[in-house]
Amino acid sequence: MYELSSLPTRDRSGGKLKRRVAILGSTGSIGRQALDVIRTHPDLFEVVALAAHSNAELLRSQAEEFSPQYVALEKGSPSDLDAMSYRAALGPGSAVRLASLDVDVVLNGIVGFAGLAATVEALESGNTVALANKESLVAAGEWVMELAGGPAGSPESRLIPVDSEHSAIFQCLHGTHEREVSQILLTASGGPFFETPQERLNHAGPEDALKHPTWEMGRKVTIDSATMMNKGLEVMEAHHLFGVPYDRVKVVVHRQSVVHGGVVFEDGSAVLHAAQPDMRLPISYGMLYPERADVGAEPVSFEATWTFAEPRSDVFRCLPLAVEAGKAGGAYPVALNAANEVAVERFLDGALEFPEIADVIEEVLERVPNFGSADNLKSLQAVNEIDRRAREAALESTPLRESRGEARR
Template sequence: MNPKGVVILGATGSIGKSAARVLEALPGHFRVIGLVARNNTGELARQAALFRPRLTVTTAPERLDELKSALPSGLAAAAGDAPVLDLVTAPETDTVLCAIVGTGGLEPVIAALRAGKRVALASKEVMVMAGELIRRELAASPGGEIVPVDSEHSAIFQCLAGRPAREVKNLWLTASGGPFREWSAERIAAATLRDALAHPTWDMGPKVTIDSASLMNKALELIEAHHLFNVPPERLKVVIHPQSLVHSMVELCDGSFIAQMSKPDMRFAIQYALTWPERAAEGGLPELDFARLVSLDFREPDRSRFPSLDFAYHAMHIGGTMTAAMNAANEVAVDKFRRGEIGFAAIWTIIEKTMSAHHTEPQSDLAAIRDADRRAREFASQLY
């Protein structure tokens, strides 16, 4: 068996580290062509020593010397965006795992699709900001494909499994509800950063964890699902499922539901995206023990306490650059909250005001999307 060539973008984040565990558990299946990260050169060098890629890249040029000194001898290092584009389009690259937080994944994903690569997509921002553009690229790029890595979208992808669109009624995304699912609106408004980072189920980075607390993570996932599966907003549903064992569901036209279940571990979705359409039995993923399950609970989200879902539905109906504006406003607001400049509920206020003020343009190209992102960030930054 010829091992498939893999490039990991965002190698030192939580998804990147989980991907490294998956790759380490499947020797002979994959060959790491490149590792890319920004600031954590120590972790980047550790993974490079383990996988010995052709090239290790920091996207921060000022850290290149630091990376070179940390790498084992014989391994090459580079800095900046150009080496990243070279890696994702290289002939020996089969799959690009994109786990970059923020806008940095847009250009590499488009380049990889144009080169006919598989993109294992964990970066929500790519489809949220540029879903219409990405869909056009997929239609025009023979061989290029996206396999989702978010646990919810991976679940839907698995449940659909080539099923004809006429059989699918609704897609249901499950949400843990985050740490504030039982809190009153008044208590949520007074929540501290420590409160917001205390996720009851998942171990994620701080930005995604805060998004989970506000349900903005689920709002972003709604938009991502809209574009990944070409489903209109009214057929996208959210249900709170505190146990996080059912990762999402597909409702069929006859009233049946198909669900995907596993322990809440991102390695399941990562491994499936890398091995699809096959499954690897030797990955050592944790088994689900039904004898230890107490119950599976489901409830409707309270959209009065968590308005993020309404923002997503509005952005999807407007289309164009409105989704990029929503994403940008949220990133600015989360940064303000992390710095202690605003209270938790002000995150929603900043998003709502930014979206209300945004002048929507078509997603004509990356320049239009980046301009919308810039305008929304400037507006949101001036609030409070």
């Protein structure tokens, strides 16, 4: 049965028991919005640690405001962290060190494959993880869920989903039995190109792909939304988080981005979760679970029309590629994620055209049998090796735009 876990809750009698949090990726989109929530409710939270990749200036500003005991900067110099009253870690792996601190919740908002090590460290240290890093489950889902203690929502689980869709499903599952669930529903906005004719996609540049119709997200996640790779990754995430087979995870396009997910039951009924597209809602729920807090989000309007449609998988090939990689298991999800990260970066750099993102991923997946043994991906070393080989293969598949342009002439 999916039920409320026994995380520490606030003393309703007037006590000041605060939720002690470590925020990894504090200068990114998730981290900044998490701090907005904490800024609104300083009586509910104590910021113990902040970790950032390279934005030293913003990290210093956050540290001055929230007074954490620890900060970490993955890329920078000692002078970036001088003259502050906190314990500092600097260099690659510094965020992972903070994941092992004695806190109530580690919010992992690190973007991409880099977040896996922090998820593993936090869970191995006995911490509860509010997970916004979907790549942790894409690359090592079975291992991570084993470390977490079971499916999200089960009594022993220490993993709380923060992605808006998975948070929605998580909430819809409370009080239900696994045998009652027929289907998990994942909604997708469809991104900026869902209604764009296929022939125009060849001319879509980064500036077009970054114009998301409803959400404000980081650049990589926004491109993933444009290709619908984000939904493929989320299918894999849902499979591992909730322990459901791939054929029971259904993706529907919901352009209004108000219904974020749901559950269809064996008797034909469904429970849907609706909220305005505001990431502060799932972030606050992830940090405060099983409690809620008013973060200033607008209430749901029931006057607008909600529509649902099938994904255009014939055009947006990343979604079916991801689902097939997930079903294949082993090294395939790791390789897919690595190839996608490389291809997205190359697209943003101007070295790839939009449809070629899927081409690169498909080429890398065809080479997976050459990447070596993937029988046991339950160590960072094993997962990192597959990731490295896939990135090398992806780079080999993305020649410079200049040479491609000359070839077309």
